[in-house]
Amino acid sequence: MVKKLKDMKFGKKAIVRGIDDELKSKLAGMGIRVGKELTFKTKQPIDGPVVVEVNGSTTSMGIGMADKIKVEVID
Amino acid sequence: MKLLLIGHPNVGKSVLFNRLTGANVTESNYPGTTVDYTKGYMQIDGEEVELIDVPGTFSLDPKDKAEEVAVKMLKDNEDSIVICVIDSTKIERGLYLALEIIEMGYPVVIALNMWDVAKDKDIEIDLQRLRELLGVPVVPTIAVSGWGVKELVSKIKDAKPRDISKIESKVEGTS
Amino acid sequence: MECEIDERWKLVDRIAEETVTYGDGKTTLKDAIAELTVKPLTGLPIALAVLYGFWSFFSAFAGFFTDGFFVRLFDNHWLPWLQGVFPGKGSWYYFILVGDPAAGNSFEAFGMLTSGLFVAIGIVLPAITAFYLYLIILEDSGYMPRLAVLIDTLLHKIGLHGFAIVPMILSLGCNVPGVAATRTLQTKKQRFMMITLLAIFIPCGAQLGVIFSLIPEFAGIILLYLLIGFIFFGFILHKVIPGKSPEILIDIPPYRTPSLENVSKKLWVRTKGFFTTAIPFVLLGVGLVNVLYLGGVIDWLAEALGPLLTTWFGVPKETVGPLVAGFLRKDLAVAQLSAIEMTKYQLISSVVLVNLYFPCIATFIMMMKEGSERGVRGVLEILGGSLLVLATVLFIWGGLLHLIWIMMGVA
Ligand SMILES: Nc1nc2c(ncn2[C@@H]2O[C@H](COP(=O)(O)OP(=O)(O)OP(=O)(O)O)[C@@H](O)[C@H]2O)c(=O)[nH]1
Numbered sequence: 001m002v003k004k005l006k007d008m009k010f011g012k013k014a015i016v017r018g019i020d021d022e023l024k025s026k027l028a029g030m031g032i033r034v035g036k037e038l039t040f041k042t043k044q045p046i047d048g049p050v051v052v053e054v055n056g057s058t059t060s061m062g063i064g065m066a067d068k069i070k071v072e073v074i075d
Numbered sequence: 076m077k078l079l080l081i082g083h084p085n086v087g088k089s090v091l092f093n094r095l096t097g098a099n100v101t102e103s104n105y106p107g108t109t110v111d112y113t114k115g116y117m118q119i120d121g122e123e124v125e126l127i128d129v130p131g132t133f134s135l136d137p138k139d140k141a142e143e144v145a146v147k148m149l150k151d152n153e154d155s156i157v158i159c160v161i162d163s164t165k166i167e168r169g170l171y172l173a174l175e176i177i178e179m180g181y182p183v184v185i186a187l188n189m190w191d192v193a194k195d196k197d198i199e200i201d202l203q204r205l206r207e208l209l210g211v212p213v214v215p216t217i218a219v220s221g222w223g224v225k226e227l228v229s230k231i232k233d234a235k236p237r238d239i240s241k242i243e244s245k246v247e248g249t250s
Numbered sequence: 251m252e253c254e255i256d257e258r259w260k261l262v263d264r265i266a267e268e269t270v271t272y273g274d275g276k277t278t279l280k281d282a283i284a285e286l287t288v289k290p291l292t293g294l295p296i297a298l299a300v301l302y303g304f305w306s307f308f309s310a311f312a313g314f315f316t317d318g319f320f321v322r323l324f325d326n327h328w329l330p331w332l333q334g335v336f337p338g339k340g341s342w343y344y345f346i347l348v349g350d351p352a353a354g355n356s357f358e359a360f361g362m363l364t365s366g367l368f369v370a371i372g373i374v375l376p377a378i379t380a381f382y383l384y385l386i387i388l389e390d391s392g393y394m395p396r397l398a399v400l401i402d403t404l405l406h407k408i409g410l411h412g413f414a415i416v417p418m419i420l421s422l423g424c425n426v427p428g429v430a431a432t433r434t435l436q437t438k439k440q441r442f443m444m445i446t447l448l449a450i451f452i453p454c455g456a457q458l459g460v461i462f463s464l465i466p467e468f469a470g471i472i473l474l475y476l477l478i479g480f481i482f483f484g485f486i487l488h489k490v491i492p493g494k495s496p497e498i499l500i501d502i503p504p505y506r507t508p509s510l511e512n513v514s515k516k517l518w519v520r521t522k523g524f525f526t527t528a529i530p531f532v533l534l535g536v537g538l539v540n541v542l543y544l545g546g547v548i549d550w551l552a553e554a555l556g557p558l559l560t561t562w563f564g565v566p567k568e569t570v571g572p573l574v575a576g577f578l579r580k581d582l583a584v585a586q587l588s589a590i591e592m593t594k595y596q597l598i599s600s601v602v603l604v605n606l607y608f609p610c611i612a613t614f615i616m617m618m619k620e621g622s623e624r625g626v627r628g629v630l631e632i633l634g635g636s637l638l639v640l641a642t643v644l645f646i647w648g649g650l651l652h653l654i655w656i657m658m659g660v661a
């Protein structure tokens with residue numbers, strides 16, 4: 001099931017399927033790329049940032065960015 | 076000879092810098108501690124060498140002022156050798172930056188720092204193979220304890236520019 | 251270009267595939283804490299606990315050294331001895347160096363070698379040592395980026411983002427490194443806002459230390475008023491200043507146990523910095539104010555600015571002396587204020603004023619330096635812009651507090 005990263009549930013894992021072009025290289029530098037597996041750690045209330053883990057490193061990004069990433073939930 | 080410490084934020088560049096030069100620049104456990112460059116001096120085989128601690132950067136396309144300083148240092152010191160510091164637990168993204176710098180034509184030595192943390196996380200890295208594929212010196216280090224730092228220094232003189240297509244064909248050739 | 255990037259990543263993947271194997275890294279205690287401190291339900295209470303922990307630690311540490319040791323040392327030994335042996339009672343140099351010959355404690359004597367030394371060493375030194383120690387542990391443990399995530403929602407509403415907490419927290423130690431740390435913010439708008447807001451609203455460790463030591467009962471209200479001002483004017487600046495406000499995007503490092511070696515090294519470097527840069531300025535500040543007193547300048551200023559101070563801000567005109575000292579050191583200014591006869595509401599107002607009215611000289615120079623990278627224009631932009639905001643904030647926020655007191659019927 002493909003959905004937006006910001007709509008994921010805590011603790012779920014997913015594969016990154018698509019990232020908007022403008023964000024692509026910026027996120028890649030931090031290790032988040034299409035095809036990578038990520039774990040959704042937390043989301044702060046009132047449109048706060050999300051926290052994800054990819055390859056053992058943890059990244060936090062604003063909800064607007066999480067809106068531009070598509071993921072396929074696997075578990 | 077001039078040396079630049081380049082790498083992602085929070086990988087241990089400043090710890091390495093202090094260890095090598097005896098300086099006291101701030102080391103902290105958050106990305107973006109160093110926001111300006113610092114010059115220091117060290118001895119290699121009796122020769123005085125300038126070493127520069129640089130702010131961390133995620134890419135060569137800077138997104139803030141600290142990263143701008145990093146990219147500018149690289150551009151302004153084209154005759155320098157780059158010590159590319161990589162967090163061994165985040166090796167892929169570190170290698171990406173290293174490849175970019177190699178492509179720009181800099182002689183590069185890679186320090187696989189945080190080697191202790193990688194060991195704790197059961198991450199195994201085939202150093203021999205990595206050296207073969209990249210064709211540049213690769214040295215595991217633990218900057219906080221000093222482990223591997225001597226070897227790193229001894230490998231600096233082996234750094235030379237490496238053609239990226241050679242790396243590509245090495246990688247192709249094996250699979 | 252795009253293709254080149256993808257190609258490079260492909261190469262990285264091939265290399266990594268061949269050389270790296272990830273074991274099933276076990277979850278450690280640090281990982282568990284890492285999760286708890288960043289989840290909102292547990293993270294916010296923990297953040298409050300960290301703040302409370304700071305307060306307790308600070309009170310215990312600074313209280314122990316200041317009240318338990320330095321007050322006795324200065325009041326029972328240093329002051330009487332100095333008053334006894336120092337020649338020229340009644341002369342101008344006695345006034346500048348020792349101050350009031352009849353003073354019963356080092357604090358109210360107002361000389362360079364009495365109040366100056368006591369404030370610098372007896373009050374501020376223990377305070378900032380406690381402060382730096384706690385700060386360094388926050389820096390080295392890896393907690394700061396987590397705090398950034400927790401506070402992002404609020405800060406993004408005013409055009410900054412969570413990582414702005416780093417310059418803010420560093421400013422609580424000293425505004426100078428705080429200004430430097432704004433370099434990690436992405437746009438010119440965010441950097442300008444942050445530099446301006448922190449120069450106006452964030453008290454430095456030395457100043458906080460004096461507040462906590464001398465007027466602890468008002469510390470809460472003073473800080474709250476400044477915090478609300480920070481958010482309120484931040485919101486307005488966000489609306490008024492053109493430019494982009496990008497979202498947070500940060501790497502969160504794992505927790506690490508701070509090493510004794512690094513903690514003590516940093517503490518030493520910073521305390522040494524305090525000795526070499528701050529203490530001379532505190533002494534200079536006391537000296538300068540005393541010289542200006544002798545020359546009649548302070549009295550003249552008090553007369554000239556008196557109407558403004560008393561009618562608009564509601565503070566006595568005697569606060570002029572400390573306000574002048576505040577250009578050099580705000581900690582000193584607060585200490586001098588607490589020795590002036592006034593109501594507690596006036597004291598709160600005047601401490602707030604000292605905070606707002608002008609960055610200390612060191613911060614001011616650092617602001618110019620940050621602007622100077624874009625030449626004269628950059629300097630003018632940052633100084634002109636900041637000073638304009640500063641003057642506006644000073645009048646509105648300082649005046650409002652007076653208005654609040656009037657409405658409460660206490661002014
Ligand atoms: N366990 C372990 N920790 C390390 C090692 N090297 C550095 N550290 C820690 O990693 C953190 C970051 O070190 P710094 O030297 O400040 O990192 P930096 O690369 O200069 O970071 P920026 O200035 O932000 O670019 C500090 O808390 C160090 O103590 C290492 O080899 N092993």
Ligand SMILES: [Mg+2]
Nearest residue numbers: 088089108109
């Ligand atoms: Mg650094």
